[in-house]
Amino acid sequence: MLVLVLGDLHIPHRCNSVPSRFKKLLVPGKIQHILCTGNLCTKESFDYLKTLASDVHVVRGDFDENMNYPEQKVVTVGQFRIGLCHGHQVVPWGDNESLAMVQRQLDVDILISGHTHKFEAFEHEGKFYINPGSASGAYNALDSNVVPSFVILDIQQSTVVAYVYKLLNDDVKVERIEYRKC
Amino acid sequence: METVLGKLRQSTSRITRRASLTGNGAPAVTKDEIIETIDKFIPPVTPESDNNNLKKAGSHDNGSPGSESSSASHAHSYSSEWERLFMRQNYFKKLQEQGMDGNLRSSRFRSVCWKLYLKVLPEEKENWSEHSLVWRKKYEDLKNKLIVNPRKEVEGIDLSLNNPLSQNNESPWNKFFQDNELRLTIKQDVIRTFPELEFFKSEVLREMMIDILFCFSREHYNLSYKQGMHELLAPLIFVLHCDHQAFQHACEIESIQELIKDIMNPSYLEHDAYAMFCQVLETVEPWYMSKDFVISQYRGKDFINAQPFAKCQDLNPSNRIVTKLTRIQDYILKKHDSELHLHLERLEIAPQIYGIRWIRLLFGREFPMQDLLMLWDAIFADGIGFDLVDYLFVSMLLYIRDLLLSSDYATCLSTLMKFPPVPDVHYFIVKSLYLREPNQYPRPPNYTYQTVNKIPGKTRNHKASPNPPEGKRGSTASLPVLEDTTLRQTPSASSLARLETSSLRSYHSSPAGYSPGAISENESLHSSPTKYSTLPNRSGRNRGGKKLTKMQENDIQHHLSYLQGRLNEKETMSRYCSSKLDVHIDRLQSELQQIDMEQNEEIFLALAGIKQVRDVLNGTLKFSQNLLDEDEININDNHYKDDVVIMTPDSDIAMTAEHDNRRELLRKRQKMFYQSSEENSENAESPESFNGVLRPRTEFELDDYEKHSKLRGGNAARGNMSESTISESQTSLSSGNMVDSPNPLYCIESWEEVDG
Numbered sequence: 001m002l003v004l005v006l007g008d009l010h011i012p013h014r015c016n017s018v019p020s021r022f023k024k025l026l027v028p029g030k031i032q033h034i035l036c037t038g039n040l041c042t043k044e045s046f047d048y049l050k051t052l053a054s055d056v057h058v059v060r061g062d063f064d065e066n067m068n069y070p071e072q073k074v075v076t077v078g079q080f081r082i083g084l085c086h087g088h089q090v091v092p093w094g095d096n097e098s099l100a101m102v103q104r105q106l107d108v109d110i111l112i113s114g115h116t117h118k119f120e121a122f123e124h125e126g127k128f129y130i131n132p133g134s135a136s137g138a139y140n141a142l143d144s145n146v147v148p149s150f151v152i153l154d155i156q157q158s159t160v161v162a163y164v165y166k167l168l169n170d171d172v173k174v175e176r177i178e179y180r181k182c
Numbered sequence: 183m184e185t186v187l188g189k190l191r192q193s194t195s196r197i198t199r200r201a202s203l204t205g206n207g208a209p210a211v212t213k214d215e216i217i218e219t220i221d222k223f224i225p226p227v228t229p230e231s232d233n234n235n236l237k238k239a240g241s242h243d244n245g246s247p248g249s250e251s252s253s254a255s256h257a258h259s260y261s262s263e264w265e266r267l268f269m270r271q272n273y274f275k276k277l278q279e280q281g282m283d284g285n286l287r288s289s290r291f292r293s294v295c296w297k298l299y300l301k302v303l304p305e306e307k308e309n310w311s312e313h314s315l316v317w318r319k320k321y322e323d324l325k326n327k328l329i330v331n332p333r334k335e336v337e338g339i340d341l342s343l344n345n346p347l348s349q350n351n352e353s354p355w356n357k358f359f360q361d362n363e364l365r366l367t368i369k370q371d372v373i374r375t376f377p378e379l380e381f382f383k384s385e386v387l388r389e390m391m392i393d394i395l396f397c398f399s400r401e402h403y404n405l406s407y408k409q410g411m412h413e414l415l416a417p418l419i420f421v422l423h424c425d426h427q428a429f430q431h432a433c434e435i436e437s438i439q440e441l442i443k444d445i446m447n448p449s450y451l452e453h454d455a456y457a458m459f460c461q462v463l464e465t466v467e468p469w470y471m472s473k474d475f476v477i478s479q480y481r482g483k484d485f486i487n488a489q490p491f492a493k494c495q496d497l498n499p500s501n502r503i504v505t506k507l508t509r510i511q512d513y514i515l516k517k518h519d520s521e522l523h524l525h526l527e528r529l530e531i532a533p534q535i536y537g538i539r540w541i542r543l544l545f546g547r548e549f550p551m552q553d554l555l556m557l558w559d560a561i562f563a564d565g566i567g568f569d570l571v572d573y574l575f576v577s578m579l580l581y582i583r584d585l586l587l588s589s590d591y592a593t594c595l596s597t598l599m600k601f602p603p604v605p606d607v608h609y610f611i612v613k614s615l616y617l618r619e620p621n622q623y624p625r626p627p628n629y630t631y632q633t634v635n636k637i638p639g640k641t642r643n644h645k646a647s648p649n650p651p652e653g654k655r656g657s658t659a660s661l662p663v664l665e666d667t668t669l670r671q672t673p674s675a676s677s678l679a680r681l682e683t684s685s686l687r688s689y690h691s692s693p694a695g696y697s698p699g700a701i702s703e704n705e706s707l708h709s710s711p712t713k714y715s716t717l718p719n720r721s722g723r724n725r726g727g728k729k730l731t732k733m734q735e736n737d738i739q740h741h742l743s744y745l746q747g748r749l750n751e752k753e754t755m756s757r758y759c760s761s762k763l764d765v766h767i768d769r770l771q772s773e774l775q776q777i778d779m780e781q782n783e784e785i786f787l788a789l790a791g792i793k794q795v796r797d798v799l800n801g802t803l804k805f806s807q808n809l810l811d812e813d814e815i816n817i818n819d820n821h822y823k824d825d826v827v828i829m830t831p832d833s834d835i836a837m838t839a840e841h842d843n844r845r846e847l848l849r850k851r852q853k854m855f856y857q858s859s860e861e862n863s864e865n866a867e868s869p870e871s872f873n874g875v876l877r878p879r880t881e882f883e884l885d886d887y888e889k890h891s892k893l894r895g896g897n898a899a900r901g902n903m904s905e906s907t908i909s910e911s912q913t914s915l916s917s918g919n920m921v922d923s924p925n926p927l928y929c930i931e932s933w934e935e936v937d938g
Contacts, residue, residue, distance in 0.1 A: 002346050025347040030359055152346050156333060163345045174345045 002030055003077055004052065005130060006150035007037025007086070007114040010063065010138035011045050018048075018136050019148050021172050025165065028052050031152075033077060037114030037132065038086035039063045061086040061115065074106050078155040079181065083108030087115030087131075094131070096124055103127055109181055110153075110160065116140065119149040121162055121177050128179045130162065137167070260290065260432035264442055267291055274298060274305050281563025282615070284556045284608045290428040292555070293421045293454070294445060299562035300461040302454075303445075311444050318453040325393065328400045332358045361396070364407060368395045371412045379551060381423070382416060391415060394456045398463065408470045410539075411463070413546040417554060418458045422451050465568050468502040469542050503541060506572070507533040514576045518617055522583045529591045536598040540575060544568070548578070553607040560611040573614030580613070584630045753801065760799035767793055 004026070011017060018026075031053045038061025040046055046066070049056050060069035073084040083106040090098045094116040103111040110128040117140040120131035130151055134140075137148035148167040153160055164175040267277065267289070277295055286292050297303040302317060303310050332344065332354035343353045350356060372391045376382045394415060399407035426448040432438060511533045516523040526533075540548060545557060557574070564570040578601065579586070585597050604610070609626065616623040767789065774785055797803035 025349070027347075027349070029363075030346065154333065154346055161333070163347070165345070165347070172342070174341045176341055176345070 001032050001078055001155045003033045003035060003082075003153040003155060004031045004150065005035045005037075005112055005132045005153060006135040007132055008039045008061070008117050008134035008138060009045050009136045010039055010041060010134070011136060013041060013063065014138035015134075015136040019167050021167055021170070022135065022148065022150065022165065025172065026052055033057070033075070035075065035082065035084050035112055037061065037084065037112060038069065039114070041065050057084060059084045059086050062088040072102075072106060074108055077153075079158050080110055080155060080160060081106075081108040083111045085111070085113050087113035090115075094118070094120070096122075096129070099129055100124060100127075103129070110179075117143060117146045119147070119151075119164060119166065121151070121164065123179060126182055128160065133166075260428070260436060261438060261442070263290060264439075268294070268307065278563040281559040282611060284559060284611065286559045287552070287556055290425060290432075292559075293418075293425040293458075295559070296418070296421060296458060296562055297454070299566070300458055301566060302457045302461055307441075310441065314445060314450075314454075317457040318450050321397070321453040321456045324397045324401060328361075328397055329393065330354055330357060330361070361400075364399060365392055365396055368392050368399075368407055368412070371409055375412050375416045376551070379420075381420060387419070390452050390455075391419065394452060394459060397456065398459065402463075402467075405463075405467055405470060410470065410542040411459075413543045414462055414466065415455065415459050417546065417551065417558060418462070419451070419455045420551065421555065422455055422458075426451060461566070465566060466542070466544070469506065470503075472501055472503075503538055504534055506541065507537040510537070510572050510575050514572060514617070515579060518576060519580055519583060522579065522586060525587055526594075529594060531591065531594055531598070535595065537575065540578075541571060544571065545574065545578075548601040549604065549607060553604065556607050557611065570611075570614055570618070573617045574610055576617055577610045577613035580628075581610070581630055756799040756801065760796045760801075763792060763796035763799065767796060 009015065009018065017023075028051055032055065034049050034053045034056045036049060036056065036058040038059050040049075040058065041061070041063045042065055046056070046058065049058075057073055057075055058064075058066075058069050059073050060067070060071055071085070071089065075082045075084060083103060085102055085106075087093060087099075090102060090113065092098065094113075099111060099113060102113070108127075110130060112130045112132070114131060114133075116131060117134040117138065118131065119133035120129065122129055130153075132151045133149035134146050135148055135150045137146045139146055150165055152163040152165070154163065158181045160179045160181075162177040162179065164177065166173045166175070267273065268291070270276065277298060280286055281295060281299065286295055289295065294303070298305070303313055332346075342348070343350055344355065345353070346355045348355055369388070369392055372388050372395070375391070381387070391412060395407055395411060398411070399405070425446060429438075429442070429446040430448065433443075511523065511526070515526075544561060546554060548554075549557060561568055561570050561574070581604070582597060582602060585602070586594050589597060612623070612626045616626055770789060770792075774789065794803065
């Protein structure tokens with residue numbers, strides 16, 4: 001089962017669109033679920049995500065125009081409980097321990113967060129933390145050089161394989177990270 | 183012939199079964215000898231070896247394997263069936279015959295027979311294990327290769343290739359997604375396979391079918407998967423499954439030899455099904471090909487594919503299946519039944535509409551499973567080329583020809599799309615064999631499907647037809663002769679509802695007498711189908727057994743009104759003809775009277791005859807023939823000597839005669855006695871035969887004569903005469919008996935001489 005994890009598009013405020021190289025990869029039919037960390041910001045982006053898969057989960061980011069998205073969400077995919085949160089609520093931004101707190105609150109196996117526009121994927125205390133970065137490469141308050149990235153999770157029983165797609169020098173680079181639920 | 187032989191074969195198999203039961207250890211030669219001797223003689227002979235008389239085997243029909251295996255004394259029946267089917271000399275040929283005869287219906291080794299027919303297993307039994315192994319391994323390898331899990335750690339493949347979103351053709355993920363798509367397509371068809379059978383609803387089975395079909399389509403890239411293949415696969419799996427059940431059941435009861443265990447291993451169901459499926463598809467493959475690329479060729483040129491009067495099926499003759507269907511319709515069907523062919527062509531029912539499904543699925547959706555399996559026995563047994571399919575197609579069409587001939591476009595289509603149920607499918611096999619080689623096989627009786635909607639009484643020309651088959655029913659003459667004569671005498675008995683597009687003789691033969699005769703004829707012909715139904719036939723099918731229902735009354739009404747309309751038409755036509763004749767007669771008459779010729783007698787005779795014809799057409803002279811009163815007329819004395827004036831049957835002619843030339847006319851009329859209308863002409867020659875013979879066709883009636891006689895005040899002789907026979911009797915007397923005729927009316931001849 002394939003799950004697409006992305007966020008922080010900031011379209012059209014900070015960026016025009018998702019890079020064309022990414023768009024070519026993202027074809028409908030392959031992905032079953034989409035987990036979006038937020039800051040889309042407009043409805044058009046949401047509609048675009050809807051065309052890729054029917055099951056789209058979005059949490060509210062600080063620049064989202066839609067006020068009705070939840071702040072946090074837990075989604076069960078296969079055997080995994082996946083937590084979704086934008087990350088602007090977590091202070092300091094991107095701090096491991098603070099994120100761990102959120103994970104304990106939500107009681108999830110995988111925690112997905114964003115806001116830093118920087119890709120992260122690590123295992124901490126037996127739990128998996130993913131930050132898909134910014135799919136459009138929009139600038140951050142603290143950082144202007146943002147590498148566009150997103151993540152595909154391949155969930156099979158108790159194994160998750162994360163494929164990270166980064167756009168480096170106009171070329172898509174893929175990385176693979178595996179996580180097993182203990 | 184077919185029936186007798188069929189019974190013989192049944193009894194043969196009975197006997198061999200009994201024999202095999204007794205002689206389990208008996209040498210095969212003895213059994214063979216027995217069987218061969220039996221084959222030579224017509225009445226079944228009890229074999230000498232049936233010493234033990236295992237009569238407790240119960241019914242020895244082909245359809246009771248269960249009773250045998252359940253009884254303890256027949257513990258080896260499974261093995262013995264194996265022996266009987268496969269271990270004899272020339273077993274393959276016998277198997278083919280059995281397949282054609284439909285004897286495999288309850289065989290427990292049907293799948294093995296099919297494997298042999300389809301050449302999955304070779305004829306030499308020694309190689310069976312080897313071949314099976316080869317096929318099974320082949321499938322296993324295929325499966326492993328094709329059903330790929332991209333998540334398996336594949337070293338050496340670049341991550342940029344081996345990621346889920348990769349669209350590179352090399353990427354295993356890409357293949358995975360493409361495979362998934364194909365599987366989805368296949369799955370959509372598989373879940374709709376044989377929805378009426380529970381067997382095909384299990385998930386495991388469906389997965390198996392999807393795997394098999396998927397492997398096949400990946401293996402044969404050019405053909406890929408086409409809708410319909412699942413229907414071909416399904417009965418194969420069904421047969422294998424049934425055989426495996428029997429095998430497992432038998433394993434519990436008796437010990438099975440190794441070879442059987444190997445061949446019938448249930449765990450290889452999928453592999454065996456795949457093997458058989460491949461072989462079937464090898465023949466069937468061209469029927470599934472659709473050459474779409476041909477069209478693009480034409481787009482380049484300025485090619486207008488417009489032929490005047492082209493049939494719709496001819497406009498794009500690029501497909502093999504279309505050619506095949508056209509060949510079936512235009513060649514085979516036309517040859518055997520041009521009427522139906524014309525009808526279908528006129529309605530513009532292209533054979534592709536219904537035929538593609540029939541052919542591609544090997545009639546899979548037209549018949550219930552058991553019947554279908556029997557058909558497939560025959561198709562496979564016939565040869566790997568499936569040649570019988572064409573002829574089966576035609577025999578199916580012939581079976582419903584009556585329905586088709588009497589239907590319009592929509593009804594025809596609905597009938598063809600939803601083939602009516604058939605009580606005995608074996609008939610099609612027999613018929614198609616006959617169609618293919620008319621010289622080699624006896625002609626089967628012409629059964630057709632009769633529904634309650636059909637009125638058997640529509641034909642008129644076979645009023646006498648119930649008699650011959652009735653007469654011959656009891657005869658023990660050889661059946662083909664019987665059937666042939668029946669067929670010859672009742673050519674339309676098999677198509678009792680004919681449209682006006684067909685021959686009009688049925689209407690011409692009885693121009694009058696519809697109204698009084700209609701109901702009685704209906705009844706008489708209603709009974710005739712039931713008479714036909716008692717004809718001996720092999721399958722015991724009751725052809726005419728469908729009785730009338732209430733609907734039929736409505737239909738009778740409908741038909742009556744229809745016939746009335748036709749009658750009116752005919753009447754108008756006759757009147758028109760008579761008026762035209764009148765004109766011409768006047769002309770001729772005037773001319774002839776001018777010319778005073780020597781032999782004007784003949785001419786005037788002829789003219790009088792023509793006048794009579796005109797009157798008949800006009801309706802002033804009615805035809806009704808009551809032949810029974812013939813003799814009465816002949817006995818009369820000559821009371822008419824004095825009654826000179828108008829003694830003619832054609833009183834109307836007398837009334838309307840031209841008075842200026844009465845004598846001539848009278849003379850004509852006298853001559854007319856001898857040479858009257860054509861219908862009577864033959865009777866004029868032979869008065870004796872006329873009196874004795876039952877003439878089925880026309881009835882002659884003299885309404886006017888009766889009226890006239892009443893006016894005259896009743897001559898005694900006239901009183902004796904019934905109105906119906908007078909003209910007949912008068913005109914029947916041969917010209918030779920002019921003076922000597924007992925008929926008093928003929929004395930007018932002398933009167934003529936008197937007048938000079």
